[in-house]
Amino acid sequence: MSSHRLSGEGAIQRDRTLSFTFDRRGYTGHPGDTLASALLASGVRLLGRSFKYHRPRGLLSAGSEEPNALVELRAGARREPNTRATMIELFDGLTARSQNRWPSLAFDAGAVNSLLSRLFVAGFYYKTFMWPAAWWERLYEPAIRRAAGLGRASREADPDTYEKAHAFCDLLVIGGGPAGLAAALTAGRAGARVILCDEDFLLGGRLNGDRHQIGGESGALWARRSEAELRSLPEVRLLTRTTVFGVYDGSTFAALERVSDHVSVPRPHQPRQRLWKIVARRAVLAAGALEHPIVFGGNDRPGVMLASAVRTYVNRFRVAPGRRIALFTACDDGWKTAFDLLEARIDVPVIIDARREIPPALRAQGSRHGVRIMTGAHVLGTRGGKGVEAIEVRGEDGRVSRVRADSLAVAGGWSPNTALSTHLGGRPRWSEAIGAHVPGDLPRGMTAVGAACGELALAGALRTGAAAGREAAGSAGLEAPLEQWRTEEEPVGFARRWSVSGHRGKAFVDYQHDVTVEDIEIAAREGFRCAEHLKRYTTLGMGTDQGRTSQLNGHALLATLTQREPADMGTICARPPYTPVAIAALAARARGPQFKPCRLTPSHRWAEERGAVLVDAGEWRRARWFPLTGEADWRSTVAREVAGVRAGVGICDVSTLGKIDVQGADAGAFLDRIYANMIATLPVGRTRYGIMLREDGIVLDDGTVARLGECHFLLSTSTIHAGRVMRHLTHARQVLWPQLDVQLVSVTEQWAQMAIAGPHSRELLMRVLGDAVDVSGPRFPYLACQEFLWLGRPARLFRISFSGELGYELAVPARYGESAVRALMAAGGTLGVVPYGTEALGVMRIEKGHAAGAEINGTTTAADLGLGRLVSARKDFIGRVLAARPGLAAADRPALIGLTPVERSARLSTGAHLLRPGAPATLSHDEGFISSTAFSPTLRHWVGLGFLSRGRERIGERMRAYDPLRGEDVQVEIAHPVFYDPAGERVRS
């Protein structure tokens, strides 16, 4: 057992020993220890170097507010920087390293920054390095980054998994101290659904760190028994190691559960962390209060510690933070520390109380122990090398004396932990009663209890907790008796001391960002009067600890310097997250292949069997092309697929196109208002190409409309816009024209649809469908559609073509899609049928001049796309009125054109800009751009589609296609956008 470990129980398991290393040296501790308590027990109190001045730093606290003891935890891919030693639960094999020091913690070359500290004063970012500007990038920034910094993140991929969970409850209790436990017990016993979260691994809060009595037993024991009872209640869920870090609208809370951070590697099938989204009818903020230090000279020297933290190390972890610990307090509560130390037989050389008057009972108790008591006295500074060796005290009479001590416990008073009360915009309110801010307006359904609302004594914590638990149970329709627990009286007198005048040496306000009293003085001198401005100018409270131990002191100091009361200063509003949250936890499972859902086409398995190369297209994974062995590259594969379709027959799964079933007596009238062209006149058994506009006159999408019955239409949409079009249609139906008799349903996933294209497609369908449907030319002309039974199952056939060839689309219920493809391939063997993918589909649509996503891009009108003739003048429809605005109807708008390279071997690039030959490449000479390009295997040169001002009048004109990104400058000829079969004879054949 190490020399700083005390005897007695505490909350550690002495019968087991855990080994760990810090800066490569081996140490031991026990289950129940934190890294901080185990290091302290081993006599280690230099844990890190400060951010700017590289000063030696030790533990200030025993909790999540810790500003100093940030370490790199674990190694390799699991290395995690800036981890608070006070929050790391000890496990066997733990490795940690100090950070922000070089070459070693004990000797740090960066400490020279202390000598340069005049450069690093408040606002140094804005002042010191302003001139000359060129030095910033080359000299200042690299130097500062090297010198001032926190830990290093791992460069390897995170090997762990994270997950999300959702929960709902009547009462969320935030904090498992006495107030939180009282609330949970009261509501839980009544049968309410309760979730209690605490960031610690041990419930009880200050009950573990202090020596309280509740109903005749110790507070720590009461916490253990309460925890056991709560665990036995079926509607209560206890989440330890869980920090509620955000409060959101609608009583929604976010919490992070550190599922596996207390073991070396997550157990099988366990995530490292779990992100909880909790919806709670009521919430109880029982997050306690934070003790804050008093600012004096050398107050950052290792060995200076919050008085409550000293008690926690002594009582909970049975660790003596020092051998000779002086106390500097401004409140009754601090005296507990001296008494607990004396009880543990640790030397207390002096109790220094800043107050002149102290309760006689405290003085009497101190005198009984024979401790020297100084009232009206202040600590001016500390002395020592890498830790406190002596303190300098100014007595009431003004004389300064030196007291030998290896540690100094500081009790500056308690501030309610108001952070979660401000996430929805609430402002903390100043309370004269406790000399600190308490929660102001709370979010609806939230109550603050115990120390979090300024009830600093145990009796008040239990009372307010129970009352809130009862109220929460009542809101869930449950009756809860008001629980009462017996506790002793506590003195809670205080006198606020933020900082000590006449301090000797650097006096730190914000330990993590090295903000000193001098910095605050500079800020005040330079006119920064508001808490938010002080924060930005000095970086006070901008560290990972969000200034939990520094805000109040900093604001009070500024108030004093500007002749105001702290109450009039205001404070800053905390935002989520309460403590740092790993991005990985926010992403949880949504990483890599699970980043978003992937929809597979009905023919997916068949395509994989054929070795298709797949591509993610929107939410779908589609076959991009089907390579054959021996093919040199993907271009030759695509060229073969295109040639196979143009000369024979090919098959492509087009199930990803959106499908919307529209039925009802007013279906035709409804679609007339949706599409820019006439739909109601479409005969049953016919299909029509249609375009729909947004209300602002821009094209939303295009597709086909098939009339399957008098009152039954089937729409197709582009793959990408399927969801958007469905939203557009439901808006029109429910919001614009709810009186129309029409029903809509998306059937995209219900039907598999295969394009069968090429001169032999009719022959192939006759072979496959037999007499299920008559596909012969006259009976099934271009744009015909029909429903029929195929092998006893419903099927649909449409004579439509995207490729420009004689073509059909065959639809079958989705689950038969794969067998339909296999049947088509089998029957087409002797016809030389080729499967083709999205790339060949794209090449053929560019050859045919069909607009797609790159052209229907949210900025183009029907006329821009060359589809003006479709727009009906005989009816009203969405977008008609605004499409006629002068700007959208202007003659010089960019119109869809085709492009071919003048030099036939040249390549065209999407994104190239169109300039007149000889015109300089400037924005004012930009006349258009190329939107889609492909190498046309049919024409044996590149072809492109694009937009050019007055393009349709400029067929045959030569222009520059200038692409500065790729460094290309190609001469092109403007062409009609339809390169292949412009008369459309092939689709009608």
Place this chain on the structure above:
Amino acid sequence: MRIECPFCGERDHSEFAYFGDAACARPAPGAADAQARFVEAVYLRENPAGAHRELWYHEFGCRSWLQVTRDTRTHEILEVRLARESTAP
């Protein structure tokens, strides 16, 4: 934020798509000043600090369009009704 869908009950806002101001009805397309009225309906919006009637679409639920009255300062949902019942002539 939580929205009480008349069909689905109280659901998380991530199931909904926001559409905007519910107050702008589609103007009469045949009116003489139709273009000006449409410009107003499509582009011009009030931006009140307080109660605001707006359209939400329960896209990942029942696909109902809802007219939600929300306090823009607190995100408190004051009322939810089906849009078609709010706008039917």
